[in-house]
Amino acid sequence: MKKQNTFLRLAVPVLLCGILIAGCRLSGSRSGFTREERRILFEQDSILYVTVVTDPSDSLILRTPCADLSDKMLKSKDFRLFSEKLKATVQAPWEDGVGIAAPQVGISRSVICVQRFDKEGEPFEVYPNIRIDSLFGAVTLSTEGCLSVPDLRGYVPRREGAVISYTDPETLTRVSETVRDFTAVIFQHECDHLDGILYTDRADSVFFSERSAAERMYYDSLGYYVKPSVLIR
Numbered sequence: 001m002k003k004q005n006t007f008l009r010l011a012v013p014v015l016l017c018g019i020l021i022a023g024c025r026l027s028g029s030r031s032g033f034t035r036e037e038r039r040i041l042f043e044q045d046s047i048l049y050v051t052v053v054t055d056p057s058d059s060l061i062l063r064t065p066c067a068d069l070s071d072k073m074l075k076s077k078d079f080r081l082f083s084e085k086l087k088a089t090v091q092a093p094w095e096d097g098v099g100i101a102a103p104q105v106g107i108s109r110s111v112i113c114v115q116r117f118d119k120e121g122e123p124f125e126v127y128p129n130i131r132i133d134s135l136f137g138a139v140t141l142s143t144e145g146c147l148s149v150p151d152l153r154g155y156v157p158r159r160e161g162a163v164i165s166y167t168d169p170e171t172l173t174r175v176s177e178t179v180r181d182f183t184a185v186i187f188q189h190e191c192d193h194l195d196g197i198l199y200t201d202r203a204d205s206v207f208f209s210e211r212s213a214a215e216r217m218y219y220d221s222l223g224y225y226v227k228p229s230v231l232i233r
């Protein structure tokens with residue numbers, strides 16, 4: 001190897017460092033969310049596009065198991081925005097859901113939002129790094145639909161109750177809770193999403209819902225289901 005002159009000996013490492021730093025900025029952020037995840041959160045309005053199984057690239061996201069959020073991510077402003085947008089999306093008139101999981105907005109992270117029918121005021125709450133630790137009680141058939149499975153409903157065997165645990169984003173400690181009845185069904189449905197499982201995988205039978213199809217057609221005509229460029233891969 002030939003000897004390099006002084007300029008090259010200094011300039012090359014500096015240039016390489018610059019490229020490395022620029023690369024880090026492109027692939028990640030201070031909050032820990034990836035550049036693509038931040039684009040999904042920041043390049044859409046308060047209500048996010050919901051992925052559907054009828055779209056091949058959406059379907060891939062829906063079938064991908066999710067990763068946990070780090071403490072840094074949970075403490076970030078990005079996570080607070082993520083929580084707000086999940087709540088707004090599940091409550092949008094054209095979605096009208098009782099629960100939503102992060103893959104349904106294109107983000108493969110272990111976060112769900114559930115309407116707590118067992119609490120006063122039936123609030124929507126967000127649960128990061130959630131697990132179902134155990135299930136108990138009888139198995140009954142629940143009638144389920146999913147924001148990501150348009151026009152269908154199904155009869156799904158679910159257990160009566162569940163012991164769940166999740167990370168409290170304020171204290172960063174694990175919290176354990178027991179839920180029952182319809183609330184437990186919602187938790188089971190949403191936690192399945194985090195493993196890439198849809199209710200149709202577990203259903204005894206599925207059927208076409210005319211009402212759901214008519215509603216979707218109506219809102220589609222108003223342009224509410226257009227996939228944003230940030231999610232076109």
Ligand SMILES: [Zn+2]
Binds near residue numbers: 146147148190
């Ligand atoms: Zn669902």
